[in-house]
Amino acid sequence: MNAKRLFWVILALVALGWVLLATGCSGTGAPKAQYHCPMHPTVVSDKPGDCPICGMRLVPVEKPGEAGAARATTTYLCPMHPQVTSDKPGDCPICGMRLVEKKAQETPAAAPAAPAKKTMYRSTMNPSEVSDKPGKDSMGMEMVPFEVEASAPGAVPGLVPVSISESHQKHMNLAASPVEMRRMAREVRTSARITPDETRLYHVTTKVEGWVETLYVNATGQVVRRGQPLLTLYSPELLATQQEYLSALAASKRLSASSVPGVAEGGNDLLAAARRRLELWDLSEGQIKALESSGRAQRTVTLYSPASGYVSAKNVVMGHKITPGEVLLTISDLSTVWAEADIYESDLRFIQVGMPVSLTLPYWPGKRFPGKISFLNPFLDPQTRTLKARLEVPNPDLLLKPEMFGDMTLSYDLGEKLAVPVSAVMRTGQKSYVFVETDGTQLTPTEVTLGERSGDYYEVLSGVKAGDRVVTSANFLVDSESSLKAALQAVAGK
Numbered sequence: 001m002n003a004k005r006l007f008w009v010i011l012a013l014v015a016l017g018w019v020l021l022a023t024g025c026s027g028t029g030a031p032k033a034q035y036h037c038p039m040h041p042t043v044v045s046d047k048p049g050d051c052p053i054c055g056m057r058l059v060p061v062e063k064p065g066e067a068g069a070a071r072a073t074t075t076y077l078c079p080m081h082p083q084v085t086s087d088k089p090g091d092c093p094i095c096g097m098r099l100v101e102k103k104a105q106e107t108p109a110a111a112p113a114a115p116a117k118k119t120m121y122r123s124t125m126n127p128s129e130v131s132d133k134p135g136k137d138s139m140g141m142e143m144v145p146f147e148v149e150a151s152a153p154g155a156v157p158g159l160v161p162v163s164i165s166e167s168h169q170k171h172m173n174l175a176a177s178p179v180e181m182r183r184m185a186r187e188v189r190t191s192a193r194i195t196p197d198e199t200r201l202y203h204v205t206t207k208v209e210g211w212v213e214t215l216y217v218n219a220t221g222q223v224v225r226r227g228q229p230l231l232t233l234y235s236p237e238l239l240a241t242q243q244e245y246l247s248a249l250a251a252s253k254r255l256s257a258s259s260v261p262g263v264a265e266g267g268n269d270l271l272a273a274a275r276r277r278l279e280l281w282d283l284s285e286g287q288i289k290a291l292e293s294s295g296r297a298q299r300t301v302t303l304y305s306p307a308s309g310y311v312s313a314k315n316v317v318m319g320h321k322i323t324p325g326e327v328l329l330t331i332s333d334l335s336t337v338w339a340e341a342d343i344y345e346s347d348l349r350f351i352q353v354g355m356p357v358s359l360t361l362p363y364w365p366g367k368r369f370p371g372k373i374s375f376l377n378p379f380l381d382p383q384t385r386t387l388k389a390r391l392e393v394p395n396p397d398l399l400l401k402p403e404m405f406g407d408m409t410l411s412y413d414l415g416e417k418l419a420v421p422v423s424a425v426m427r428t429g430q431k432s433y434v435f436v437e438t439d440g441t442q443l444t445p446t447e448v449t450l451g452e453r454s455g456d457y458y459e460v461l462s463g464v465k466a467g468d469r470v471v472t473s474a475n476f477l478v479d480s481e482s483s484l485k486a487a488l489q490a491v492a493g494k
Helices: 002-023 166-171 236-255 263-280 285-294 345-350 475-492
Strands: 074-077 100-103 117-122 144-149 175-178 180-196 201-204 210-215 229-234 300-304 309-314 329-332 336-344 356-360 368-380 386-394 405-421 432-437 442-454 457-462 469-473
Touching (some): 229 236, 236 263, 336 345, 345 386, 356 386, 405 442, 432 475
Antiparallel strands (some): 117 144, 175 469, 201 329, 210 229, 405 457, 432 469, 442 457
């Protein structure tokens, strides 16, 4: 019996030794590990699992001495929404993008400087009535002060910088181009109407009364050459003047042999006066010489064309009685034509007399007619709000016809200007801005002031500098993300 009791005592001591060995020799048990939800710290468990509220993985609770210690754990964040983080891979609950790794031991970026504040004043009765200086509102009550964040220079209201990794930039087909100095030119295009050159219009008239005997040019639009006969005219006055000239010529020959002083000279004066009268009535040198050689007055006199061109107006027929000064024919020389172009008010500062222009016809591709601006009308058309510009265009092949319509193009050199691509500019109607790439992944919205456009580039007056890289592709996606992030920050009160 004693041996049996001794056996059980020994067995109990062995079991007690194993218990002491497992729990420590001090006799106090080691505290069990605990887990909690990073989004809901009140959810605590003594074993790993998922949060019953949000479903996130529970993480170990830090021991009192390990709160500030650096740990080599890996966290995951969304490249489009950095505020979304997780301790395991997955997708962003906002945009669905794959979370990327970020080591917890990485040196955290320096905290951004607190935004500057400025004091504004608001009406207590009408909150929409705001002023930047103290005073009374429209109802005579003192306005109360309040603080607002001062916008940074170049900041765009409603947008904030966003960070996009290089891998996601490739997936978005995001591209950037540098801001650089470029040769800029303003191109002005407008319509033009072809008209005859008014300095090359000729009227065929006579200074004497008579009748048309023969009409050589008998159709409107007929082409004529300089010196070509146009018509023959019977005029009693011209016939009498020819006879007077022949009589003065015969008398001058007889008196030239006289020995009486002054007689020969008087005959020459009489002949010169008769010749001068024929010249004033537009008889040519050849007609006067033919009259002298024949010694007989011609019944009809031929009128010749004063220039080469086209008969644009014909006001005479055979047998027509004409009066002095009556326009018989109009001849238009089309070797050089005019083009009247309508210049809009916004383009007037680029237009100058003497500038070279190019005229094209919409139905004749590839054909250009060079010219220059010869005159600018000093008055604006009140109906079309345009200014008439007169162009001189050489027309040696007579391809341009009056009343044709064409397109005028001129280029005004603006010189070397700082320029950004047109595709990089975002417009709101009142402002223009671009997204500037600051460190390869950070894209900052920056307001810019634009000048003239030249092709696919805008002149930049302020906002960016040479060398800055601006987003030129997928900027609408970046703009949406920047706007969404700004809205979330506003809701969160940041």
